[in-house]
Amino acid sequence: MPEHVMPGRTDGLITLGAADALWVGLTADSAVPTASGAFTCSPAHARAGHVLLGGRVVATVRASGGQWLVREVEVRRAAAELNAVVMDRQDLVRIGPFRGAPRQEGHDETPLRWRRRITRELQKPGGPEQAEQREDSRPYHLAGIDWRQMLVEQTRDATQRTWWLPRAVVRLLDAAEHTETQWVQAARTRHASAAVTEPPSHPRQATRPEGTTTSLRPYDKELEGQLYSVLSRKPGTSRRVAGWACAVCRTAPATVLDHCHEHDYARAPVCQSCNTQERPDHLYSNDIRVANRYTRLFDTDTDDWLRHWHRCPGCRARTTLPLPHLAAWTAHIACRSLRPTHPASRGRKPCGVLRVSWTGSQQAPRSCLLTVAVDFCPSGEHRVLAQVPYREAAERFRVWLSETAPAVAAAAGPDRLDGLPAQSRPVIADTSGEGLALF
Template identity: 25%
Template sequence: MPISREYARSLFADLTQSAMVPLDPDELIHMPGLAQHGHVFFGDVAVRCYKYKARWMYDERDIRRAGQALAALPMDLDDVVDVQLPAYREFEASDPEEWQRVDWRRRLVWQMFGQARHKAHDGRPYEEWDDSWKRVGANGLPGDLTWEEFIAASSRYRHSQNMAGTRILELLTWSGERWLLPRAYIELLDRWAQREEELVNRARICSSCGLQGPYWDGWRTSTSQGYVTRCPPCSGAAFLPYAGHLRGVQYESARRRGTRADDYLCRLCKKRQASAWDHCHEHGHVRGPLCGSCNTYEGKSTAHSFLQNKEGSALHLLECRVCR
């Protein structure tokens, strides 16, 4: 039976009240892995997301199974071991595909150093910035970052700081020499990393020809039935190129409403099925069909970023005749 995200969150929270691992049921609302593989993880338990009548929902049976499994998960909180965190590396020094992959230890290190850098640079002119924030202090944290500050920052951004739907900082401790976590929790996160990698690799496969796509900037696109993976050649063969036939048409007009955007190829990236008619919000004119990724980027990025990073973006914006 399909249930709403809100009800799924409430049900899951009730089922896992006695769980030993600290869980964040709000993950069911935010759906962090939706675009990558269509599941929400709690530890190594993957809950599938479904699109039903244009809304993302869950199967109640999946929520109950996940909640019961996590409530029964044994964990000895006194049996702690060294986390063995890797050395810090800058994002710029990493392959984009590498830092997209699931590695919870590396992600934890980036969170620590990211907060230390933010504290060191906040309010200081650029010419005074240095690398002092990279030095690890006696408390195990880099720079002048305190544990209280790290906890506070992680609470503000907990949905990006969570690990597999769990609140890792509630279990992490500093021995004076090493970072420690319960052995069973480390094993749980390691199983999560392996399981999520499997789901991501499966979701990278083109549904039409079976070719596996890139990890970075993949072929997934949002449709009315959910996310679908198609390679650019298969998308080009399946959907129509947009030829500007709605140029000058108002978004609210009957002519636009009679033409489905998802019959077309995205006019910007030209490799995904379109999902929406983008339009000028000031003048109301249709600009063209965009995939979910390009449409979101156009709506949420800065004008400079959109124009710099999306080929053909200036001509796309000028599809509005009044803007032109």
């Protein structure tokens, strides 16, 4: 990428070292920990023409003496944006490793690629402990953020390690990667069209390229009724999805096309954070843990999530949810009054962790039975709370939907069955041994 040479005065510009110190000082009280060396350590590289700070791109400018500079006001704006981020360290998103996951699309010209960097870093011999000592070969930060301070490592069965970051940080890094991609594409277009012109002679001309501040377009049902199995094979689908804002939170850039695994219909483009939040926590193929985030799905943000799930024509026509989501709803809402409580320092708190499993088949509803249980009771008292037949759970959900989200319920119903597949897709194997299919 061409260098921007700044002859003469450097009005409003500061050195990279000064920018590092300014960044650390301005973000000292931020909920998101930041790192020193945001401008001078990998993956930041001044010669690329920009540096990422949180979700903002800051242009780098080369002065006539060969020194690289940045605009102080841009550093301050990036710090103010980061300081406004609210983070819940208990609201975690798994970032890897994922066995059998499709390879993340990467752009060679965009150096962040944060998931790939973290995975490569943590899979090195010695893991994160020895990685702290490697000064030259590793990235210390991601977009000026010290991700190591927030990384949570969990081990299952004493063998498999998984890595988690707070949801707010995942959204921030996804936004940073998307912003950087836009920056590079816009800069390439600009330089290609102005290849014979002189470089800019004033610092204000070296700011963000045109087009990078353009807001993402909102999703407006453009993919409604289309099958994911068809869309996923179309060239350019990933690029098209990246142009939308997340259809759930409507703030972060979309990264994936969420779809109903039961009916194969595309729901909407969503960001990685919302996609992870929507995904059931499977312990086994027919067993899920009801995590705290279901409070958001079924209590605080109910309307948004119900509308999202009913973007699938199959779920909307049957006025229900895919089986794992219906199971989570049954445990979290329909069986809420059955969950025991224990004395705590401030009153009483719900006992243990809810879990719901099922046997039989959704395609043969009479055989499908949901079992709601409590794991990790402090006194070991509670196990099974209730056993709810599938048909009863679905009927309870319909009644609750009409009371909780009447607009969503009014748009659903059995009169909207034209063109739907006769049978659900066999995604989860049946454990009853009768050859039927769940989910």
